[in-house]
Amino acid sequence: MENQHLECPVCFRDNFNSSDALSNHVQTHFSDNETLAASSSARERNPGNQDRAPTIEEQLRERRNRISALRQPAAQSTSVKQKSQNSDQVLLDIDEFRMENDRQIALRLAREEEDLAFAKSLQEQDSVIIISDEEDATTSVNHHEDNFAASTSADSFASNSAMQMDVFQGKNADSGYTCTWGLISRISQILREDDRTETFLLADEFAHFASDPEDYGWSCGYRNAQMLISAMLSIPRCKEQWRARLGSCFVPSILYLQQLMQQAWNAGWDPQGNTEHRGEIIGSKNWLGPIDLYSMLMNLGIECQITFFVHATSREGPHPELFRWCQEHFANRSNRNVLPIYLQHAGHSRTIAGIEVMKNGGQNFIIFDPSTKKEKARNTTIGKGKWLGYHFRRSLSTVNKARYEVLHLTGNILTPAEIERCKQSSRSGVRGVRKVS
Structure with a gap:
């Protein structure tokens, strides 16, 4: 043999x-x-x-x-700056050594090794953005002179560093270790300066969450959920609803997201989903889908909707209807926050942060992918404009799976009667709008 x-x-x-x-x-x-x-x-x-x-x-x-x-709380005598440099250096090492589950993603990252060298040089210059749990609950940011992470408007959720820290406080909150703020404002500037861009529409500021070496290969759904929640907490009524149901405003850890989903299933939401997960999602590596997230959010009184995009036949190919739908979504800024969109296809999920129309007629999605390393995302915020194309700009032709499931938050809060009515409806399966490209 x-x-x-x-x-x-x-x-x-x-x-x-x-x-x-x-x-x-x-x-x-x-x-x-x-x-x-x-x-x-x-x-x-x-x-x-x-x-x-x-x-x-x-x-x-x-x-x-x-x-x-390195993730353990540092002694008071240890500077945040030194802690940040050491921890990121080790994570660069482990990222180089890690065996990826998706070979195509691994090969793409391997081709970008020269960018890792740039990331290391940035760390030596103290210019990597680190969200720390120290220094009086404010964000510790080692700024490059071109850093736009704090350049959003005074009313923007992301511009308030204290609020950024608050969402990572508490035993059930995510650590914020793989989180990057400021990408939307930086991408907006890059697109404004790009002579090829005709127009673009972006969501309001929210955080990118990268998969961690410990959860890489199965956590994309949870990381996308964290991105949506970081955006949702910029809406006062959603923030207050979150606080009322969970006790405080924070971005949940993966484990706590699993607990919230199990609570929704135990309350009677989507029995089919509970069966598919065999009632054992807590502490597992089970993938999360948009219907699972729908049940969790609706159970907490946060309204969201599911839309399916399919081809008239089973063939694969671009989805112009999906682009048109996203264009309308991001263009609708009448007295409301513009939130990102959860995008699911077979085997992976990502978050749509906006759209771009080129002068030559090309159409691109601006996509936050959990598989994009945090070093890449953070370095994009400090001047690496060329990385926009590598990691965030995706042409319409590449979004070409046979079927996509989309979840978006409406920004509305459900009444108890509405929650009960929608829960009863989910018992025969969660339904969504079907659109054909």
Whole structure:
């Protein structure tokens, strides 16, 4: 029988016939100091195996332990600046080493290695944006002179650094570790200065949430939900409803999102969804879809709607009807906040932050993808205009799956009677509007 070849998780060479050969090769990607540190740690854990080189799994475990240690609250004598530099440097290391679930995404990121070098140089210059849990509950931001993260209007939710910090406070809140504020204002400036752009429409400011190394491959739905919630909390009535139901205004962690979804199912929402998750979503790696998020938000009194975009036949191809629908959504600014849109297709979900029409007639979506690394997102806010095309601008022709499910928040609050009526309706399946391209 033909031997199975092993693949390097860093450079994707796949001609290794044994785990020992692969392990030796992987070590060449890292510095001697890191290899020695990993070897030393492995020997301390296994004193009887002093001469054995650490396995790939042991090296990954060692790096995860280093990340976990850095995530612990720092001593008061430790500066936020030093903590931020150290933690981001280690995360750059683990991102380089991480084995991606989606090979296409991994190859795309590998082609952008020169940008990682730029990210490291920015950290050395103290210009990476870090949202910290210290310094009197205000956002600690190491500013580059061209940073537009705080340049939005005085009334903007994102411009209030204290409010940005508030959404990450509490035991059930996300840490904000992979969060980036200020992208909308920066993208808006880039598009205004782009001679190719005819017009563009963007959502109001909200945060980008990237998948973490610990949840990469299954968390895209949860990260998109966090993006929508960060936007929703800019609406006073939604913010007050959130506070009334959950006790405070915060962006939930993935675990707490799962708990909120289970509460919705236990209350009688979408029995089919509960069955599909086997009633065991809490603490699992189950994927989250727009219908699951619909049940969670509606149970909390936050109105949202589902729309399906399909082709007249089963073929794949662009969805001009989806673009027209998004264009109308982002253009409607009459006395209301403009919120982003949750976009789901088979195997992945993303968040639509806006649309762009080019002078040559081209049409683009502005998309926040959880698979975009936080380093890339943060560096876009400080002058890397070319990264707009790499990570956020997606042409209509690339949004070409056979079927898309869209969830959008209306900004309205449901009465108890409306919640009960919609819940009863969901028991026979959550319905949405169907549009054909």
